[in-house]
Amino acid sequence: MDSPAPGIDAPAPFVRREREALADDLVGFGPDAPTILDGWSAAELLEHLLVREHGVLAAAAARSPLAPLRRRGQEALASFGELTWAQQVAIFRAGHRRFSPLHAADRALNTVEYLVHHEDLRRARPGWEPRALPEADERTVWKYLGLMSRLLIRAGVDVVLVGPSGGLRVPARGGQSHGSVRVHGAPTELLLWAFGRDRVARVRLEGEADALLALREADRGF
Structure with a gap:
């Protein structure tokens, strides 16, 4: 830079x-x-x-x-x-x-x-909207997400976090996967989802029904 x-x-x-x-x-x-x-x-x-x-x-x-x-x-x-x-x-x-x-x-x-x-x-306030963070800040969030995602997401499915600059794969825990799920969103939204803020994280999930169910029952966050 x-x-x-x-x-x-x-x-x-x-x-x-x-x-x-x-x-x-x-x-x-x-x-x-x-x-x-x-x-x-x-x-x-x-x-x-x-x-x-x-x-x-x-x-x-x-x-x-x-x-x-x-x-x-x-x-x-x-x-x-x-x-x-x-x-x-x-x-x-x-x-x-x-x-x-x-x-x-x-x-x-x-x-x-x-x-x-x-x-x-x-995001607890009525009418909230996501902030437009600078691209450099979103890249920083993506970097931290890469470092933390395997600690944050503990599921029996393979999870791929899909952001504007690519994807991050989080393998299923325990060595046996019950399918895979792709989670699409901006880096900040993916980070919030990985921390279990499902109520407010603006992400889109794709996967088979069984895999999506297994992911909903999994642990996320600290």
């Missing part, structure tokens, strides 16, 4: 832009906004993101069999709930500290996480 011309700033990385966009919608929609995840409002979604990024050690301590450690962990997690909604979103928007070991891994750890959870929030 060519370098930007002098005087023209390079676009921010996809992961950073998606973090900003998700933070903007969290502010705009508010803590009580629904998501497509059962039992999760925007507040529960943000809590998950904050604990994941800033409270992993506290969460582990909160499950400790040692009472003092468990108490400190629980207190640390509870401190997030004592902040205002704006403060919580601001912490999420700021991301990892620059010298945090997780800062360097931001793209690998969070690109897919932010995209999927942003759509969990967006």
Whole structure:
């Protein structure tokens, strides 16, 4: 890829832009906004993101069999709930500290996480429509889908994810296939489908009835 011309700033990385966009919608929609995840409002979604990024050690301590450690962990997690909604979103928007070991891994750890959870929030709203992501971002999604698809899709059928730039084959688990299914869609839609967001993923499935039934009964996502 060519370098930007002098005087023209390079676009921010996809992961950073998606973090900003998700933070903007969290502010705009508010803590009580629904998501497509059962039992999760925007507040529960943000809590998950904050604990994941800033409270992993506290969460582990909160499950400790040692009472003092468990108490400190629980207190640390509870401190997030004592902040205002704006403060919580601001912490999420700021991301990892620059010298945090997780800062360097931001793209690998969070690109897919932010995209999927942003759509969990967006697609729970009446009248939602898919976003038109830049082609470069869709190519990035396709790359991650190639890396993750065999972990996400656990089925007794062969699955081929068909996007604009080709196909990704996910072999049947267990070495014995009950047929094959082709899933067509844009990379982001295929990613959402692979994460089990069937209610909102705009994909088209092709295959024999038995294979389609076996796929519906299979596990997807983490």
